[in-house]
Amino acid sequence: MKILQPAAWPRPKGYSNAIEARGRTIYVAGLIGWTEEEKFVAKDLPGQFEQLLKNLVALLAEGEAGPEHIVRMTWYVTDKQAYLRDAKKIGEIYRTHMGRSYPTMAVVQVVALMEDDAKIEIEVTAVVPD
Secondary structure, three states: OEEOOOOOOOOOOOOEOOEEOOEEEEEEEEEEOOOOOOOOOOOOHHHHHHHHHHHHHHHHHHOOOOHHHEEEEEEEEOOHHHHHHOHHHHHHHHHHHHOOOOOEEEEEEOOOOOOOOOOEEEEEEEEEEO
């Protein structure tokens, strides 16, 4: 993978503007922060985010991949203010499970998610090099 970063642009914090990749592609459906039994342990955004990342890492491992192979993430949050308020904690959780991998990202506030108790949903594309 190669991060595409024009020299004159400031480096984004916590994500990349563009990534070039070649290899085997893994597409991960929208994940939410519940357990493998489809139960929410955490009611707050950071807690659900942490469970979601654990789920994501487990799914990637099934495809012999890891966080370092992620090239795109789209986040859907139900409460922008909660996201901004908990941004530092969310960043810490992210680094714990994802390391220093900063794929392209978009974060979007939505009115609701399909599961009433869900606070966040994330879709992912990963590319494992040839």
